[in-house]
Structures are given as structure tokens and as C-alpha cells.
Amino acid sequence: MPELPEVETVRRGLQSLVAGQVIEWVDVRLPRIIRSPSVDEFVHELQNARIVEVRRRGKYLLLDLGERTLVSHLRMEGHYGVFLASEPLLPHTHVIFHLLGGQELRYQDVRQFGTMDLLLSDHIPHFAPLHLLGPEPLQENFTPTYLRDVFKKRTTSIKATLLDQTIIAGLGNIYVDEILFRAKIHPTQSAQSLSMQALRRIVASTQEVIADAIVHGGSSVKSYVNGFGEPGQYQFSLNVYGRTGQACVVCGSEIVKSRVAGRGTHVCPICQKLPRKTRR
Known part of the structure; x- marks a missing residue:
């Protein structure tokens, strides 16, 4: 999509x-x-x-x-x-x-x-x-404080939460995987367990990934083309999505695919370790 x-x-x-x-x-x-x-x-x-x-x-x-x-x-x-x-x-x-x-x-x-x-x-x-719809990722009202306020009652996984369009508008499976990788957060970690430091990383990673993807015309992983009939180019910059079994660009570990929130999910098990205990 x-x-x-x-x-x-x-x-x-x-x-x-x-x-x-x-x-x-x-x-x-x-x-x-x-x-x-x-x-x-x-x-x-x-x-x-x-x-x-x-x-x-x-x-x-x-x-x-x-x-x-x-x-x-x-x-x-x-x-x-x-x-x-x-x-x-x-x-x-x-x-x-x-x-x-x-x-x-x-x-x-x-x-x-x-x-x-x-x-x-x-x-x-x-x-x-x-x-x-929630705020746009590149708008000024998308902040760590905003996430803290909406996440505090969210026991669902951070991946499922970021996919919720009422929280952030426009994110889907590809970019949530990329955002969480950059933020070094495991997709199954509960949203309410994230610290303010982690929320700052999510905001920064979201804005970096979305802005960069727009510059490159989006990702053509299936049939997407723009209004001129041209494919996007950001798929060549993806770090985890669609790279199952390949080496992590940061640590060299094998990218693993699982299912989170009903969606195929790509993770580096070293860069995105799930904490044993999480506290705000």
C-alpha cells in the first residue's frame, strides 16, 4: 500500500x-x-x-x-x-x-x-x-511529549501503535520497520513502556526516514509509480524491510522476519534488542 x-x-x-x-x-x-x-x-x-x-x-x-x-x-x-x-x-x-x-x-x-x-x-x-487522523510526521505537533501523552495507556506493541493512523498519519509497514530500526527499538516492545529518550529517538527517526523517502520519491517494492509513471528509489536505501537473511548494515547480524501486529516485520536482533524490563 x-x-x-x-x-x-x-x-x-x-x-x-x-x-x-x-x-x-x-x-x-x-x-x-x-x-x-x-x-x-x-x-x-x-x-x-x-x-x-x-x-x-x-x-x-x-x-x-x-x-x-x-x-x-x-x-x-x-x-x-x-x-x-x-x-x-x-x-x-x-x-x-x-x-x-x-x-x-x-x-x-x-x-x-x-x-x-x-x-x-x-x-x-x-x-x-x-x-x-493523527498529526503528520513532519508537523511541529509531532513531538516526544505528544507521544508520551498518547502512549501512556497503550499496552499494544510499538509497531501496532505506530501503524494506528489516529496516532500518526501516513505510516505503514515499510516505514515503521525502518523507523524502529533507526530508533533501535524492538517492534514488540509495548508503547507505554518507552522512555522519553526512546520517544525522542522515534520522533527523530520518523522525521528522518519520511523526509528522506520523499526526497527519493518513495519506495517501489511492488507496483508503485508516481504521476509521471516513474518508480520510487528509496527501496535501495531500506535497512531492514525486505532484507530477510541479509546482513545488518550496522552490525552485520542477520535480519530476521517475524509477524507483529499481523504484519511481516523485519528486525536486527542485535541492534533492536528487547529489554528484559522497561520503565518510563
Whole structure:
């Protein structure tokens, strides 16, 4: 699933490609992608709408259309691309936004899990799940003190806690593994047991990993490409994710894969030792 760095990379690409353009009409080829309103209303309201800006919140893309906003969740393998109208459709193209001037913004989704909601813009602050999302990792309100306050009643593992979008917006399996490795914290350690020193490491590691991943265009470990059809490059900088059996880049120990919070989890057993006793 695209995580924050991938969605931010897509956002930046679409901002440069389609911001300011007018949608002449929309062709919805897979109706279930449209959650709200009805497909007929969706098509009608988007006719002649101008794309003012492309924004992001967590893993969601928001196409600002003035009075309305299109909220798009890419889910597992959804992605956008801009094509000339004369170019043949690629497989699994489900929604086509025909732009004034002969280009098309096309949404493709092999797994068909992505969703789109067209809302009045002043309803966005109250739209679930957007209003439930925690702070962005690169925002000023993402601090060790914030984590201390939200972790104090969390007996779940730190991995499960960081994956919770209501605590931090945009993190997924790849980047949580990388963050915990940099922070030298075992993913099964309970969130409430972490010291302030450990929380400072989590904040610093999160900001470093996310910022670096954005610079490199995200990670293409499966089918992800940006709005220009280009793969990300951060997968070549991953320290633990997807490196089962390989040597740790720090200590040389073998990276081990297990299952934590229902997700495949990659750990260096030496750099990320689980303390026998943990106290705040």
C-alpha cells in the first residue's frame, strides 16, 4: 500500500501536471470506486470543474475543486497517470478525467480497492476518517511529549501503535520497520513502556526516514509509480524491510522476519534488542 512518502510524491507530480486544468467530463468504468455521491452525481458535479490544487492528508489525496473536494484513497495498488487522449488505455483503468486541451487524468487499480468521495469542501474537516487522523510526521505537533501523552495507556506493541493512523498519519509497514530500526527499538516492545529518550529517538527517526523517502520519491517494492509513471528509489536505501537473511548494515547480524501486529516485520536482533524490563 502506498504510504505517506509515495502519496506525497504522487501529490507533487499531479500538482505540477493537472493543477489549474479543467475537467470536461468523467468516465467511470468501475462504479464501486465511487463511494459518494452516486456515480451520476459524481460525473455531473465534476463536469467543467477546475482543479485548483492537489493536497494530501495522511495517505489520502485531496483534489481541491473550489466548492468541492475529491478525496481519493489509493489503498493497495491504486495510482494516477496523465496521458494524451490518443494514447491507448492501460489495463485496469477505472476512472478517466477528460481534461480541457486533450489530456486525460487516469486512475488505475489492479486490486480495485481504491475509493473516491466527492464532498463539499467545507465538509472535509468533519469527513471520516480524515478528521480522525493523527498529526503528520513532519508537523511541529509531532513531538516526544505528544507521544508520551498518547502512549501512556497503550499496552499494544510499538509497531501496532505506530501503524494506528489516529496516532500518526501516513505510516505503514515499510516505514515503521525502518523507523524502529533507526530508533533501535524492538517492534514488540509495548508503547507505554518507552522512555522519553526512546520517544525522542522515534520522533527523530520518523522525521528522518519520511523526509528522506520523499526526497527519493518513495519506495517501489511492488507496483508503485508516481504521476509521471516513474518508480520510487528509496527501496535501495531500506535497512531492514525486505532484507530477510541479509546482513545488518550496522552490525552485520542477520535480519530476521517475524509477524507483529499481523504484519511481516523485519528486525536486527542485535541492534533492536528487547529489554528484559522497561520503565518510563
